[in-house]
Amino acid sequence: MQRLISRLIPVIAASVMALTATAGQAATSSLFQDQDVVLTSGAGTSYTGATFTTHSDAGSFLDTFRLTATSSSLVEILLITTGASDDQSISFTNAWLNGAAMTINTFDNGDGSHTSFAYLSQDGLVGDLVLTVEGYAGGSLAAGTSIAATYSGVFNLVPAAASVVPEPQSGTLILAGLGAMGLVAVRRRKV
Template sequence: MSLTSRLAPAIAAVALALAATTAGAASQNQSQNLTLVGSPSTGYTAATSNTHLEAGSFEDSFHFKASSASLFEFSLVTMGASADQQITFSSVWLNGTQLSLTAVPGSTGVTYGNLSTPLSGDLVLTVKGYAGGTLGAGSPVAATYSSTFNLAPAVPEPQSYALFIAGLGLMALMLNRRRKQNT
């Protein structure tokens, strides 16, 4: 029996192990298409949850569409039953722009943020973090987080329009009164 034929099973085993490792690492990153529900006047919302079964860094992406100019806000909540099943969020990006993360005071694992610039069209939110608390990368885990996304109308509320129109009316009245005083 030649050396090549004796090493073939070992080479095949190494190749299978590498393929399994690569497949496991790829499954750590998740991508979802979200359908937002709501209306243009009240805004749109979506909620989802992600579970990571292996400790380590992840990068999840959420794809959705803003049909009109909207303000964006989100919340992320880790739902692990123990410290080793927690998610630590490191950064959140919306179409390539990093968003600020703010932890809710007095809570564990609740993070939120927003973007005050109106946006529309196809959007991709990318959430980066670590699943598994203090566990080493590759350890089995069931680390879950939920996320909520809201798109609020960027147009002012009807009350704002009413105040604006009342202000314009008051200015017109004052200008008319000045014009009468000057004649």
Template sequence: MSLTQRFAPALASVIVASLMALSATAASAASQDQTQDLTLTGSAATGYTAATSNIHLEAGSFEDTFRFKATSPSLFEFSLVTMGANQDQLVSFSSVWLNGTQLTLTPVPGSAGLTYGNLSTPVYGDLVLTVKGYVGGTLVAGSPTAASYSSTFNLVPASAVPEPQSYALFLGGLGLMAVMLNKRRKQRA
């Protein structure tokens, strides 16, 4: 038996294993999307919250998904924070979606990397939040980088938020108090 015949099966196994490892690496490099199931902590009276962080190690677009549950009608609010040593280590957020509804992203003036938003209609049940963006600043997609962001999600009891009629009643009461104080001042004078 020749040397080639003796080592051919082992060489074939090494080649097949190498190709499988290479294809697995290419598949994981093609997508850096992440999915997380979140457990919110808190109470029905005060609300629920969760915080998480995501790390992306190569430049390019991403779509991160967070799944959680609202056990009672609640208003939803979020914040997203990114920071890095340079622009290529920052995350740019392009959109945030909650159960198919696009939410408005509001950057905080004077703070590079802090964005927040909310949904003013109550939500209830299973929720899916999708955060879309780009990692890596000016880097070409696929380039190595180390970019991360932290996020906070809050569910505030819908009953804790006053109805518009309550605001009107409150403002009317303040106006009435102002009129009464003005009358007292005039009477003393």
């Protein structure tokens, strides 16, 4: 599993960077950023959005992202960063969506660089959603040092399908229809 994840990280990173490059949303500077996530309609009724966050000063950060699910939805969020040096380094320490903790993984790429990502998939969410990301920008550099560190976020929402549970009357009609077909089949055999 670890081998698979380590092979997928560059692919995921490239995909996220490509998505966020076209998103045109860049938040810069401050260690405390606040962004609204713009969602775009996808195939069917799904929605997607992306963010690109840059920190220009080393130090602890607390970033907030807001989005809205208009109906009960499966929500998937992926945060990813990669850095080859301290001035490009972002370390996620915590990330929560409406209080639910995201899983955070950090990998040493073996060449002095590292990749970190956080992931969450949660079903049945509706209304205002707040993603809070906490971490440190700048690796081992002192707080306030000038840096250029970034991370990207991908947000996917898939509204729950309408309930397909039949009404009790429909079930009764189906059973009556099957019974009638059974009687016809039995009568045909006798004839």
